[in-house]
Each structure stands twice: as C-alpha cells, then as structure tokens.
Amino acid sequence: MAGAGWAPPHLEDFILTERLGSGTYATVFKAYRKKNAREVVAIKCVSKKTLNKASVENLLTEIEILKTIRHPHIVELKDFQWDKEHIFLIMEFCAGGDLSRFIHARRILPEKVARIFLQQLACALKFLHDKNISHLDLKPQNILLSSLYKPHLKLADFGFAQHMSPWDEKHVLRGSPLYMAPEMVCSRQYDARVDLWSVGVILYEALFGRPPFASKSFAELEDKIRSNQPIELPSRPRLSSECRDLLQRLLKRDPQERISFKEFFSHPFVDMEHMPSAESLDKATSLVTEAVKKDQDGDFSAALSLYSKALEYFVPALRYEVDARRKEAIRAKVSQYISRAEQLKVMVTSNNKTLLQQGRPARDILKEMSKNKPRLYAALEVADAAVAKEEEGGDDGETLDLYQQSLGELLLMLAAEPTGRRRELLHAEIQTLMGRAEYLKEQIKMKESQWEAEDKEGLSDSVRTSCTLQ
Incomplete structure (x- = not known):
C-alpha cells in the first residue's frame, strides 16, 4: 500500500489504492474504476512539478505511441487525463508484476519457459519494428506479466521509445546501464539494433539469474561495458545449441556483427512460426x-x-x-x-x-x-x-x-x-x-x-x- 501518511493523488471516476512502483518522473498505482463493474487498471501519475523539457518529451512520446498501438503483448493505454498538478495515464493492469520480480523469485527460468516469454517479446518487437518504433529501454522491469497463472508478457514503459529509421543515429544516452548496448555508452551513436542487445541481456538473466554485466559498483559496471572482451556464457545450466547460438549472436558488442532483426525473428530458437496463436x-x-x-x-x-x-x-x-x-x-x-x-x-x-x-x-x-x-x-x-x-x-x-x-x-x-x-x-x-x-x-x-x-x-x-x- 502507499506509505503511511501519504495519500495518492485524487482522480475522479477512480479509486487509487496500492503503489505498484515508481520511476524517474512517475508513480504507478493500482486503481478501480468506480463505474463499469469496478474495472481494475494501473494509473501512471506524473507530477507536473517534476517535469523538465526532456521528461515532457518522453511523456508525450509515450502517449503518442501507446495511443496508436493495440497488440496482445503490449500494455494498453486506455485513456489519459490531467489536472492542475498531475498527468494521468490510465493503463491496462497486469496482475503478475514484472519479469524482474518473476525471475528473482525463481532464481532462474527453465529454458522452455524463457523461450515462451522470448517468443511473446519477439512478437511485440516485430509489431513495433514494422512501424519503425524502437523501445530503447528494454529491461525486465519494463516487461509486465498479465497474471502469475499462465502469464502473458506485456511490454510497457515507452518513455524512451522513438520512431527510428534504420539509418538514424542518436546522441542522447537513454535506458538502463545494465541493459544498454555498449555503443550507447561508448560512442553515443546507435540505431534500432540496441533493442536486440537488450533482448540478449534479458534472455541471459532469465536463464542464468543475473545480467552479464552484473557489478558491485558503477565503476566496475562501466569497465565491463567499455571492455572489448566477448560475452562468455556460463556452462551451467546446460542450454540447447539453438539457445546458445542466439545468445551469442545477440550479445555481440559490435552492432555490425550483431544478429539483424530479420535474422532474429526467423531464428530457430525464437521460432515465431510455432508460437501459440489463433492459427x-x-x-x-x-x-x-x-x-x-x-x-x-x-x-x-x-x-x-x-x-x-x-x-x-x-x-x-x-x-x-x-x-x-x-x-x-x-x-x-x-x-x-x-x-x-x-x-x-x-x-x-x-x-x-x-x-x-x-x-x-x-x-x-x-x-x-x-x-x-x-x-x-x-x-x-x-x-x-x-x-x-x-x-x-x-x-x-x-x-x-x-x-x-x-x-x-x-x-x-x-x-x-x-x-x-x-x-x-x-x-x-x-x-x-x-x-x-x-x-x-x-x-x-x-x-x-x-x-x-x-x-x-x-x-x-x-x-x-x-x-x-x-
């Protein structure tokens, strides 16, 4: 629940209850719609006082992208409202929490389970890629689960997302260092392929219980990011050859050597052709x-x-x-x-x-x-x-x-x-x-x-x- 003595913002038509999490410029609450059979939603509350120019741009980008997107593996933006002090994004509620919590509660995921989640993430990324949208902040904390029983993955938090053409180069540092592609930190020049690196880090963490650059200090983390050493995969748990191949190709430090989106979507371990669907x-x-x-x-x-x-x-x-x-x-x-x-x-x-x-x-x-x-x-x-x-x-x-x-x-x-x-x-x-x-x-x-x-x-x-x- 929200901390003692601390009341969540008031929003007409909704009852805001427990705090689900908070980020750089927003706090997310579980909420109930007063009408419509008390529908459960998640409400992202942004205090206008905390907004600088960059965070306003991030928020507008998120609203713009989510308003136009409907996909089973992307969190739905149902509505957005504002008052004098806050901007509210009314989102689909995901009862299973985030993928980070799911992995840490189990230490590691069996390859079979990790593969199903990867297929669902690939499905969302294919949808975005076809629209020239890059997420730029892929990490387990931004991947939500519909429930804990038969969970479906839902990609969330599009605050850093950009409409990017393949030839675009950006110079702004975005995302989270543990999941950032090395080129984002080292050269500040990057393109959509940074999302593929992040997918590799997420898959690595799901299978081995920690990301490849896990460090005790920021200095150690920076050294690992800037190093030229190839990423080595632990020998245990034993993985299939297809899984190891995909991990090694996703985690190439040089984006020119990294697997392409086309190769990723058709890779035999991703195997989108055989993922559960209506067909x-x-x-x-x-x-x-x-x-x-x-x-x-x-x-x-x-x-x-x-x-x-x-x-x-x-x-x-x-x-x-x-x-x-x-x-x-x-x-x-x-x-x-x-x-x-x-x-x-x-x-x-x-x-x-x-x-x-x-x-x-x-x-x-x-x-x-x-x-x-x-x-x-x-x-x-x-x-x-x-x-x-x-x-x-x-x-x-x-x-x-x-x-x-x-x-x-x-x-x-x-x-x-x-x-x-x-x-x-x-x-x-x-x-x-x-x-x-x-x-x-x-x-x-x-x-x-x-x-x-x-x-x-x-x-x-x-x-x-x-x-x-x-």
Whole structure:
C-alpha cells in the first residue's frame, strides 16, 4: 500500500489504492474504476512539478505511441487525463508484476519457459519494428506479466521509445546501464539494433539469474561495458545449441556483427512460426489431413514427416486454447496421431536400416580410395560411427552431432575434390548422410513435441513447479 501518511493523488471516476512502483518522473498505482463493474487498471501519475523539457518529451512520446498501438503483448493505454498538478495515464493492469520480480523469485527460468516469454517479446518487437518504433529501454522491469497463472508478457514503459529509421543515429544516452548496448555508452551513436542487445541481456538473466554485466559498483559496471572482451556464457545450466547460438549472436558488442532483426525473428530458437496463436490449430489440421492421405497411399516416410510437423503446431494450439472441452478434444486427437506416428517410425526405421546397410559397400570403397587423404578418411570414419550409433539405437542428439561433424568436413572435401569417380562417390555419400541427419532431426523434434503434448498444463506447470523453488 502507499506509505503511511501519504495519500495518492485524487482522480475522479477512480479509486487509487496500492503503489505498484515508481520511476524517474512517475508513480504507478493500482486503481478501480468506480463505474463499469469496478474495472481494475494501473494509473501512471506524473507530477507536473517534476517535469523538465526532456521528461515532457518522453511523456508525450509515450502517449503518442501507446495511443496508436493495440497488440496482445503490449500494455494498453486506455485513456489519459490531467489536472492542475498531475498527468494521468490510465493503463491496462497486469496482475503478475514484472519479469524482474518473476525471475528473482525463481532464481532462474527453465529454458522452455524463457523461450515462451522470448517468443511473446519477439512478437511485440516485430509489431513495433514494422512501424519503425524502437523501445530503447528494454529491461525486465519494463516487461509486465498479465497474471502469475499462465502469464502473458506485456511490454510497457515507452518513455524512451522513438520512431527510428534504420539509418538514424542518436546522441542522447537513454535506458538502463545494465541493459544498454555498449555503443550507447561508448560512442553515443546507435540505431534500432540496441533493442536486440537488450533482448540478449534479458534472455541471459532469465536463464542464468543475473545480467552479464552484473557489478558491485558503477565503476566496475562501466569497465565491463567499455571492455572489448566477448560475452562468455556460463556452462551451467546446460542450454540447447539453438539457445546458445542466439545468445551469442545477440550479445555481440559490435552492432555490425550483431544478429539483424530479420535474422532474429526467423531464428530457430525464437521460432515465431510455432508460437501459440489463433492459427496454430488450422496449420496443424491442414498438415494432419495431408499426413493421413500419404498414410493411406502407403507413402509412410512422407506421412511420418507430416505427422511430426503437425505436432509442432498442435502443441502451441493446446497452449493457446482456453476452453477445457475443446482442449481435451484436441489432446485426444493428438494422442491418436502420436500413436500412429510411433507405428510409422518403426516401419520407416526398419526400411532405412536396410538402405543404410546397402550403402555401406559404397562407403567402404570410398574409404579405400581415400587412404592417401587422412582428413577425408577421418570424416568417413566419423560417418561410420554415426551410422553404427544409429543402428544400435543410441542417443539421437549425439548421433546427430556425429552426422553433422562428418558432413561439415565432407562438404569441404567435396568442394576441393576434382572431377572423377571419387567425387561421384563422395557426392552420393553426402546426400545419403544428409538424408539421415534430416530424418534424425525430425525424430528429435517429434519426441520433443510428443513430450510437450503430453504435458497437460504446458507453461503453467513449469511456472507452478518453479514457484516451489521460492
């Protein structure tokens, strides 16, 4: 509640209650609308006495931007009013508090939960980016959660936001040092890519429990910001290769080396295509219809691939659906498709093993022809190890790593190989191994989708589990 002896400002039509937080020039209160079934809102109160020219500009920018924006992952500005002493921004109320509090209460977030929040943040940023709007103050404190049960992320606080073209350069220091891109501090010249750095810092903090430049003093913080040392990712907790890749590309000190917005939105870890949405179920249904047709036609390999792809949309469709009966109906269908996919997997794997064994003599001939090329021979040995591991039913992730390691070398060898029989054999071998690697990738994705589809509460389960850590 607001401090003892300290009354919140008076605003007609609203009852202002507890203080939710305060910033440089504003205090935010929880409030109830006296009419309209006592709607709950958040009211940002700005004292006119505290306003200098810069803060007036910030406030006008915030009002201008929020008035024109309606997006499920951006806090809605419902209205704004003023009196002699204050300006009031009447905002959507987010009962889950901010992301900073959410992370600190749980110490770290599981990668699965962090990814869902990242997808929602990326969705908001894509919407802003398409309108040439940069936030410029992205940090966990400015990211609110709709509730603590099945939270939806809502981007807030547009006081520093700017309409920026890609070629704009600004010279004003904005934002919070822990989350600021190095170019904002070091050169005071920057563009929209500073938001991507901040996204990297937020993701890093969610996964590791502290931002990369966490410091005991401002001097130490400034040294870390100005350093040329690349950002190193802790080895624990263990992250997926896609997650590590995205973090490393977001946290490039040089904005020219940093991932672009286009690359960020299409990155496999962000995977906006498969985030829960109203279209998820339609996409899943369309793929399943194709899968059933291929299955009936006897094209089992294609059917398995389509069932696997459909599952990647069914899981977000389950997360998006709020009606309990519809959710249960979807889940029952998904169980049937998973069961059929498992049967097909056995049939297709059996056929592929036969093909792999038939391909072995060609690989043996190629190895005989490559004894004078140690590097090529070694890459073929790794390919042999991958095939052997797959036939034994070993760990799919490790097997895929071996295939990819082998293919990386073999493709380099192919580029340098002169025309002739060995090149023909090498080309054919690479195609076989690529097919196996792609098949394995689909199997890994299908297993992940199956596990997620069977996880009845999705994100809320993860959130509830992490709550027990408090």
